[in-house]
Amino acid sequence: MTNTYIESFPAEAKVVRAAFYSSFLALAIGGLFGIIQTLHRTGYYRFIDSADYYTVLTAHGVFLVITFTIFFLVAIFTWAITTSLDRPVEDIRFTWFWYGLMVLGTILAAVPILAGFTDSEMSASVLFTFYAPLQGHPLFYVGLVLFVVGTWLAGADWFRSWLAWKQENPDERIPLPTFMVLTTMLMWYIATLGVAAAILLFLLPWSLGIIESVNPLLTRTLFWFFGHPIVYFWLMPAYMMWYIMLPKISGGKLFSDPLARVVFVLFLILSVPTGIHHQYLDPGIAEGFKFIAMTNTMFLLLPSLLTAFTVVASMEHGARQRGGSGYLGWLKALPWRDPVFAGMALAGLMFAAAGFSGMINAGMNINYLVHNTFWVVGHFHLTVGTGVALTFMAVTYWFLPQVTGKALWNRSVALGQVVLWFVGMTFMSNAMHRAGLLGIPRRTAEPQYEGFEFEAAVGSVGELDAQIALGGLLLTLSLVLFFANIIGTVLNNRSDDLPANGYADTLSGPSDAPLVLDNLKLWTAIAIVLVIFAYTFPLLSIIERGGLFGPELNELPVSIGLGLEYLWTTVVTTVTSGVDTAIAIITGVR
Amino acid sequence: MRISKGALLIVIAFTAPLIVELRTVLAWVNVELTVLESVVLSIGLIVLILVWALWPQEGTPQATE
Numbered sequence: 170m171t172n173t174y175i176e177s178f179p180a181e182a183k184v185v186r187a188a189f190y191s192s193f194l195a196l197a198i199g200g201l202f203g204i205i206q207t208l209h210r211t212g213y214y215r216f217i218d219s220a221d222y223y224t225v226l227t228a229h230g231v232f233l234v235i236t237f238t239i240f241f242l243v244a245i246f247t248w249a250i251t252t253s254l255d256r257p258v259e260d261i262r263f264t265w266f267w268y269g270l271m272v273l274g275t276i277l278a279a280v281p282i283l284a285g286f287t288d289s290e291m292s293a294s295v296l297f298t299f300y301a302p303l304q305g306h307p308l309f310y311v312g313l314v315l316f317v318v319g320t321w322l323a324g325a326d327w328f329r330s331w332l333a334w335k336q337e338n339p340d341e342r343i344p345l346p347t348f349m350v351l352t353t354m355l356m357w358y359i360a361t362l363g364v365a366a367a368i369l370l371f372l373l374p375w376s377l378g379i380i381e382s383v384n385p386l387l388t389r390t391l392f393w394f395f396g397h398p399i400v401y402f403w404l405m406p407a408y409m410m411w412y413i414m415l416p417k418i419s420g421g422k423l424f425s426d427p428l429a430r431v432v433f434v435l436f437l438i439l440s441v442p443t444g445i446h447h448q449y450l451d452p453g454i455a456e457g458f459k460f461i462a463m464t465n466t467m468f469l470l471l472p473s474l475l476t477a478f479t480v481v482a483s484m485e486h487g488a489r490q491r492g493g494s495g496y497l498g499w500l501k502a503l504p505w506r507d508p509v510f511a512g513m514a515l516a517g518l519m520f521a522a523a524g525f526s527g528m529i530n531a532g533m534n535i536n537y538l539v540h541n542t543f544w545v546v547g548h549f550h551l552t553v554g555t556g557v558a559l560t561f562m563a564v565t566y567w568f569l570p571q572v573t574g575k576a577l578w579n580r581s582v583a584l585g586q587v588v589l590w591f592v593g594m595t596f597m598s599n600a601m602h603r604a605g606l607l608g609i610p611r612r613t614a615e616p617q618y619e620g621f622e623f624e625a626a627v628g629s630v631g632e633l634d635a636q637i638a639l640g641g642l643l644l645t646l647s648l649v650l651f652f653a654n655i656i657g658t659v660l661n662n663r664s665d666d667l668p669a670n671g672y673a674d675t676l677s678g679p680s681d682a683p684l685v686l687d688n689l690k691l692w693t694a695i696a697i698v699l700v701i702f703a704y705t706f707p708l709l710s711i712i713e714r715g716g717l718f719g720p721e722l723n724e725l726p727v728s729i730g731l732g733l734e735y736l737w738t739t740v741v742t743t744v745t746s747g748v749d750t751a752i753a754i755i756t757g758v759r
Numbered sequence: 760m761r762i763s764k765g766a767l768l769i770v771i772a773f774t775a776p777l778i779v780e781l782r783t784v785l786a787w788v789n790v791e792l793t794v795l796e797s798v799v800l801s802i803g804l805i806v807l808i809l810v811w812a813l814w815p816q817e818g819t820p821q822a823t824e
Contacts, residue, residue, distance in 0.1 A: 591775070
């Protein structure tokens with residue numbers, strides 16, 4: 170018998186497994202909408218009405234970037250806490266409760282989204298960016314609230330485990346995986362305050378008819394308060410895998426535990442005060458506030474660059490342990506045949522490319538050129554669509570045997586799957602970025618306009634569409650292979666020949682990390698202060714101009730509008746009567 | 760083989776970004792390729808990689824991983 174996770178924590182393994190399956194179901198549904206959308210938009214195969222495109226887009230976005238990613242991360246966070254603290258959760262019934270709440274929230278939110286395809290009046294075709302003036306059915310907002318509350322309770326579950334462990338180990342440093350989970354959840358608690366306020370105070374009462382209107386700019390700003398840090402909520406679990414699993418699978422050790430802690434602390438304090446960089450093109454927010462958001466965003470490059478250094482250094486250490494040598498020759502010694510390693514390494518590489526397009530998005534002046542174009546879609550297909558999703562799929566090949574006790578169905582298929590995802594996303598995201606540079610818009614079923622043609626510097630728009638469609642097909646094929654492997658593994662018999670549960674050792678361990686890094690209260694306080702600095706004045710300014718509940722109108726344009734209308738009426742009346750008089754005179758003369 | 764089969768697969772996958780941007784790079788030096796020419800060139804590139812990888816290397820043990 171091997172020391173797998175299911176053997177060490179059988180009760181927790183059931184919850185983790187359930188969360189994985191929920192995640193994979195969302196991936197299947199979201200992926201299906203992805204290929205429908207790709208073929209429709211590129212014009213290769215259209216069987217839905219273009220009016221339903223927004224519903225497809227909403228389902229694709231919500232199921233993938235919220236449901237797939239977050240169910241997956243609660244699974245690996247539960248694994249990380251129990252494994253690194255080496256103790257079960259305090260009350261497994263509570264763990265099942267928050268998981269159940271997340272499932273209930275997902276179902277409630279999914280019903281109105283999918284109802285958008287029917288003749289029912291119920292719909293929530295509001296995209297992942299569900300701010301006003303788009304309005305969804307109340308059930309959608311209730312579902313989101315329950316889902317987020319489920320994640321809050323999950324966090325409480327993990328904090329509870331840590332506090333219990335701390336009482337028994339008062340002088341021990343927080344184990345690295347637990348440290349990563351706790352800092353990520355602290356970031357999440359702060360970030361979700363924005364979306365909780367947006368839904369509970371404005372969007373839900375508005376959709377229920379309790380209040381007549383909302384301030385669209387206010388709900389947008391509250392959404393992005395949460396909408397950017399949620400990117401890190403997806404990303405930090407992927408980073409956790411790159412830090413604690415990738416070095417182990419490379420055959421070595423994590424280069425530096427202290428550096429990993431610094432990175433997660435930086436994400437905690439810098440993730441939230443950046444959301445306004447999604448609003449560079451929003452009127453009603455002063456340039457100065459946008460500039461502050463840009464500066465904060467640029468600081469966020471630091472933890473990502475530190476991660477690139479640490480992860481590559483760890484991989485190099487692993488490769489040299491395996492006999493690799495030379496400046497670049499060590500790359501050959503890495504376990505490229507292992508889908509877990511190859512998938513994570515390819516995901517990291519694509520994420521580096523996403524970092525470069527992210528820098529472009531973050532810069533105020535360049536953002537103006539690409540903001541509402543396909544470029545942005547290309548960018549997040551590299552970040553969440555590859556950096557995160559490919560990492561999650563790759564580590565599934567390690568985790569699924571751990572939580573089922575069954576060997577992976579087919580390692581070669583798994584390797585082919587991760588490579589196919591990389592190639593498919595290369596075609597798709599490259600063409601999306603290039604299309605964005607031509608000014609081709611996003612969020613529309615039919616980006617073409619009559620009497621206007623987009624012109625590519627090299628090749629043609631038709632070729633870009635072909636690349637996107639080809640990419641979409643390869644990604645869909647990759648998903649089919651992924652699910653074939655999942656189903657094959659689940660149907661396998663139990664195996665006694667599985668690797669033991671665990672994560673990477675470190676070259677420079679926790680004892681080398683300054684004690685202050687483990688002071689979670691301090692970092693949380695700093696994070697809150699930075700949020701207050703970044704958001705107090707923009708929010709006050711928005712409320713002052715548009716009111717809490719009113720559409721953002723003020724008296725001046727209204728009076729100007731009335732004046733122009735009066736002037737126009739007077740001019741038209743005068744001209745008409747003048748013409749009539751002239752005609753009468755002329756007629757009379759005749 | 761100079762590299763393992765797994766590494767060879769990854770190297771071929773790495774050519775995908777090169778292939779899709781090859782026309783742009785060549786256009787900078789005023790070499791304009793059609794889609795067909797790009798595809799032929801890409802296949803040639805992959806064949807070259809295969810030949811390099813599969814060519815036996817003297818005095819080097821066969822990679823197995």
